[in-house]
Amino acid sequence: MKRDLFIQAYGAMRHDLRKTVLTILGMAWGIATVVLLLAYGDGFGRAIQGIFETFGAKAVGVYPGRTSQQAGGNKAGVQVRFTQEDVELVRNVPVLLQLLMWYFVLSDMLPTSDEALSPLPGIFLSKSGLAFPVPESSLAWLYVAIGLVLGILASVLYLRHAGRTLYATGRQLPRVWPVVVMLVVGVLLACAFGALIGHVPLTFDIPEKSEINISGGAAVTPEFLAVFLGLSTYTAAFVAEVVRAGVQSVQHGQLEAARSLGLGRVQQLRLVILPQAMRVILPSLTNQYLNLTKNSSLAVAVGYPDLVSIANTSLNQTGRAFECVAIIMAVYISLSLLTALFMNRFNRRAVLRGRR
């Protein structure tokens, strides 16, 4: 009996690995949007995200809303006003209901697999989930990795050189496009080398649609998609407010000072606004990520086999309520503590940099 329980718990843990990945993906989504937003200021990033997120609305035809991160909301334009309403819309509806809604849309309203939507060639969206191409394992990917590493090395050297030039002469070298070029060239060179010495070229496993099903490639289930989309839009709405509050907390004089020093738009954000805003943002952001971690337990509601759902099954089979609930709690507490530890460390750096 005890042994069975441990085996079950181990299974739960292994499944939880998938869920941890899910949580990290959600975080990455959140972080990526924040970074994108901060990099582009308001207009451009917002438009990109808008397109990105209305794709959900297109499938349903429900509401023309965007639920993305909004910072830099100093300008009272059309964008800001719409998004504030969307953010309110998302914030004020329970996350469980949102998950169920996403799940219903993804599992009931999408076409069956023989009529799957194909927004891009090689990508199929249907009731049975989202199928997408994956790289086939081959030696060639090793060369891509080598090329990337070389590109990164070259970029680091170049950036150091650019920094030194800036301090020595006050001249600014371009930073963004040379790095992109170096990465691309690195990968291309390495691949060319790989092809020269006779290794197979890169191949992708592309899903194909047949009468019966969609085969090949990799696929994620509608459950996963529902949890992923639901949690990330919900969290994004909260993170949006946190980031907005942080950016607005920086005194306007700072922006004016940065501008009068002749800093560009990106530099204003990166060197002046962001370090100060981060001090305000990080503690609340930590809270939001802790909430995200805990909210991921709601995956059980749409039937995603996460820790809670597996523990629930083993609870029903073994009747050992105490052990199962204890396992759930222990896993979540350790996840929460890890997140808090990581974010606090990050936070400490942000705070120290401000006071030095």
Place this chain on the structure above:
Amino acid sequence: MNASRVFLSIAPRPAPRRTQGVVAWARANLFSDWPNSIATILLLALLGWYLPQLIDWAVLKAIVRPDVDACQAAGHAGACWGVVSEKYRTILFGRYPFAEQWRPLAAVLLMLSLVGVSALPRMWRWYLLPLWLTGMAAFVALMGGGVAGLTPVQTNLWGGLPLTVLLSLGGMTMAFPLAILLAMARRSHLPVLRTLSSLYVELIRGVPLISVLFMASFMLPLFLPQGVKLDVLIRVLVGIGLFSAAYIAEIVRGGLNAVPQAQTEAAQSLGLGYWKTHGLVLLPQALQAVLPSIVNSFIGNFKDCSLVTIVSLYELTGALSLALGGDVVWRPFFLEGYLFVAFIYWSFCFGMSRYSMRLERRLAHGQQRN
């Protein structure tokens, strides 16, 4: 002097740009630079594309009559609000006996008016406490029956909106005193009390509500003495109360920390003891300062009550699944049902968040110095 120097007037400077009016506003806010302009145009285009579709779907082609054939004929081109007009009583009141459903309605209205009354700052007096106790008792009497000639209704039949209201309000009422005690304990000088309180708060804040609910519905019965049976509703209510107490305790602690040290010293020099210092001096100031945060956490609590669906209590979200899940005819129109429930949640939460903002402004008045 030479007269050939002709005095040439400089061409008049152009008038300064308008800074007021629609065009100027649009230029400053919507088209200030090119990324902004692109974003504006893209968004307007998207809006122009989707808004007509949305109106078409939700209003023009919508079917409001509870008529399945009409809904199926329309396909999903138009919203089928008929699902709401057909099923709204199950969605709102769950499995409560159909003939008796005026009781949950009255109970919910009673609770909402109680909340409305207590939202007015001029009503914040001592009599609010007995008022709430009476209100809660009346709520339970209305819902449960067995008094004044009302037929008894088992708690497992309670559902829908009354359950959401009961769980959120009841949980909050339970959490509040506990939270104040926890916050005081965490600030206390007694190491055992402080450690225990910190441990409790951190532990609860580290786990999801679901696990607490599981604990309440599966584990709590194991700890009860033999023969004692607690209703699952009460167990879940206790679970929610214990859970939100940890969160509110941190808010209250923040408020207590924000009261200047001199207030404590002043209270002590007046000869007030520990309890009187807290009750008469510190807590009134602390609670007033954190009231908006408490309202916020109440909003969160209200939304979190939807989780009790997972331990088989049919509150608003669960009642919807109850109403539509087993019904083959109406099942394809789940989305409209979800939107309806989402709208109910949204209107409650939006109202509360607006109230919290007003409260914040109002409380800030007292802090302003001229």
